[in-house]
């Protein structure tokens with residue numbers, strides 16, 4: 490075990506900045522114009538650093554913004570003013586949430602700290618409760634709770650909606666517990682807030698799922714055997730994850746829905762595995778390919794308590810990049826391994842290759858020869874050739890690697906990778922710009938403070954200044 494320079498990434502960031510110019514090194518490409526928005530937890534403990542205890546997923550949401558113009562970078566950050574934010578600061582403890590214990594449960598908690606997207610032309614922050622919060626893309630101020638204009642039910646959802654490249658609609662699902670449990674798969678047009686139901690998929694083993702897969706014609710809900718007992722959901726003292734039970738003998742089911750008419754195909758079954766993130770999926774003759782960052786079981790979920798992550802002894806967690814092949818004429822599903830590296834927070838050239846045959850994926854990874862409790866390198870995997878390229882700097886810990894295409898590019902990897910890196914040696918973060926083809930550094934922009942480890946974000950070519 491090394492010296493654990495990553496721990497700063499789980500420390501509070503209290504300072505809020507507005508459009509601060511960053512000092513750059515190297516060359517930030519002048520064609521890179523637009524805005525990177527990122528979301529993630531930024532407050533994990535009380536200010537005296539002692540009394541609160543939280544799961545990583547329950548830290549208070551902070552939005553970050555990097556504005557790029559002509560090789561310059563400006564940085565802003567702001568806490569989301571959610572009901573959970575005010576309640577936590579007032580009470581001096583976290584609300585019971587995804588995995589945090591010991592606090593109180595508040596109604597309609599909306600600490601939406603996982604992802605960012607645009608719905609009905611509004612910028613919104615997302616989590617796994619159906620609550621969504623709109624924010625102002627210019628100053629990152631919290632606007633209001635975003636409500637859909639319909640009555641679709643559900644107590645859980647994913648923070649990973651797909652943008653369907655064919656129909657130009659957003660696709661996601663909710664999980665509704667009731668007399669009969671159902672996953673409601675829906676789509677919503679880009680400039681609307683009325684969802685349209687594609688299909689309600691019945692289940693007798695409602696599972697915890699963080700993402701799903703979308704191809705040209707099918708949506709695939711991968712139902713892991715991490716099963717919730719819905720009778721516990723109303724328990725005031727239980728965190729969400731405490732309702733889950735790992736039942737590996739039930740296997741993992743691929744629930745496939747044909748989007749054009751909502752027909753639910755038969756279930757396809759693989760041996761039990763768990764995952765937070767699907768990478769991509771696409772159709773082949775007579776079946777489907779699903780690339781998934783897979784875990785052997787559900788142990789990681791509990792491991793992500795901040796106290797564990799900051800601990801001296803970590804249990805190595807290996808996230809395996811697997812390719813599952815579903816054949817429509819066979820019940821059973823098998824997989825092959827696409828990379829020797831552990832990879833998670835996967836990204837692709839989404840706007841061109843989502844749901845389609847593709848070659849490159851990017852992710853964060855823990856070096857096999859320098860194990861730490863937090864990923865310490867970026868990887869690019871060629872899923873067709875099986876080769877993996879690594880970017881690593883000692884004492885540096887990366888966030889999600891987002892691909893931005895060079896204007897008029899034709900090659901899949903012609904563009905840059907943007908990743909917020911926490912430099913544990915120098916106690917601050919920087920925005921790294923890699924050439925996506927060579928995976929070599931083009932430049933970086935230094936942030937004065939550290940940026941706590943976050944989850945997901947988005948890049949848009951628009952300026953919001």
Ligand SMILES: [Fe+2]
Nearest residue numbers: 699765944945
């Ligand atoms: Fe995620």
